[in-house]
Amino acid sequence: MGYIQIVAVTLVFLEFISVSEMKPQFGNAVPEAPRGPSRPTECPGGFVFISGRCYLFSVLLGLEHRTQSQAKLYCQSRGTDFYSVDLITMGRGGASEGDTVLQYIKDNGLADPNMYIGADKSGSSYSWVDGRPLSVNSFLWVNNEPAGDECVFINSGHPDNTKRFHIEDVQCNAGFGFACEMF
Numbered sequence: 001m002g003y004i005q006i007v008a009v010t011l012v013f014l015e016f017i018s019v020s021e022m023k024p025q026f027g028n029a030v031p032e033a034p035r036g037p038s039r040p041t042e043c044p045g046g047f048v049f050i051s052g053r054c055y056l057f058s059v060l061l062g063l064e065h066r067t068q069s070q071a072k073l074y075c076q077s078r079g080t081d082f083y084s085v086d087l088i089t090m091g092r093g094g095a096s097e098g099d100t101v102l103q104y105i106k107d108n109g110l111a112d113p114n115m116y117i118g119a120d121k122s123g124s125s126y127s128w129v130d131g132r133p134l135s136v137n138s139f140l141w142v143n144n145e146p147a148g149d150e151c152v153f154i155n156s157g158h159p160d161n162t163k164r165f166h167i168e169d170v171q172c173n174a175g176f177g178f179a180c181e182m183f
């Protein structure tokens with residue numbers, strides 16, 4: 001078979017495939033794939049879009065204050081088959097002097113006035129709920145923190161939280177506002 005013939009046969013074959021694919025597939029429709037949580041362009045109801053991620057703030061939904069474990073359970077209850085939700089994380093910018101999420105919380109008065117975030121102490125070190133370590137030397141900590149408590153929060157009334165927010169450690173049983181993140 002010559003080259004021209006091969007091309008001709010191939011073209012006919014391709015046309016046959018494309019015509020087949022154009023037939024409506026009644027009863028066999030594939031639902032649109034759910035939007036992955038890694039790079040959403042919009043967020044589910046109740047969530048706020050910040051720098052490519054979806055967050056939920058208890059103060060915006062009028063939720064009552066909760067202990068850290070109650071807050072974590074609430075966040076997890078907002079998960080679906082397509083994404084999970086847990087307490088909010090931050091600190092992805094490395095050793096910078098700013099954090100987009102912390103700044104957003106400050107600028108919008110969302111700490112209520114205290115907010116649990118998704119980090120806690122295990123053994124002698126701290127880590128985020130997504131598994132990343134939270135160094136005790138991180139710029140995210142306010143002066144003289146952490147002091148060894150199990151949970152981590154934002155205290156909007158701390159005197160050092162004037163230009164931007166920092167985080168502190170705290171015992172886990174106080175009733176605070178909180179924020180969640182979609183993963």
Ligand SMILES: [Ca+2]
Nearest residue numbers: 147168169170
């Ligand atoms: Ca503390």
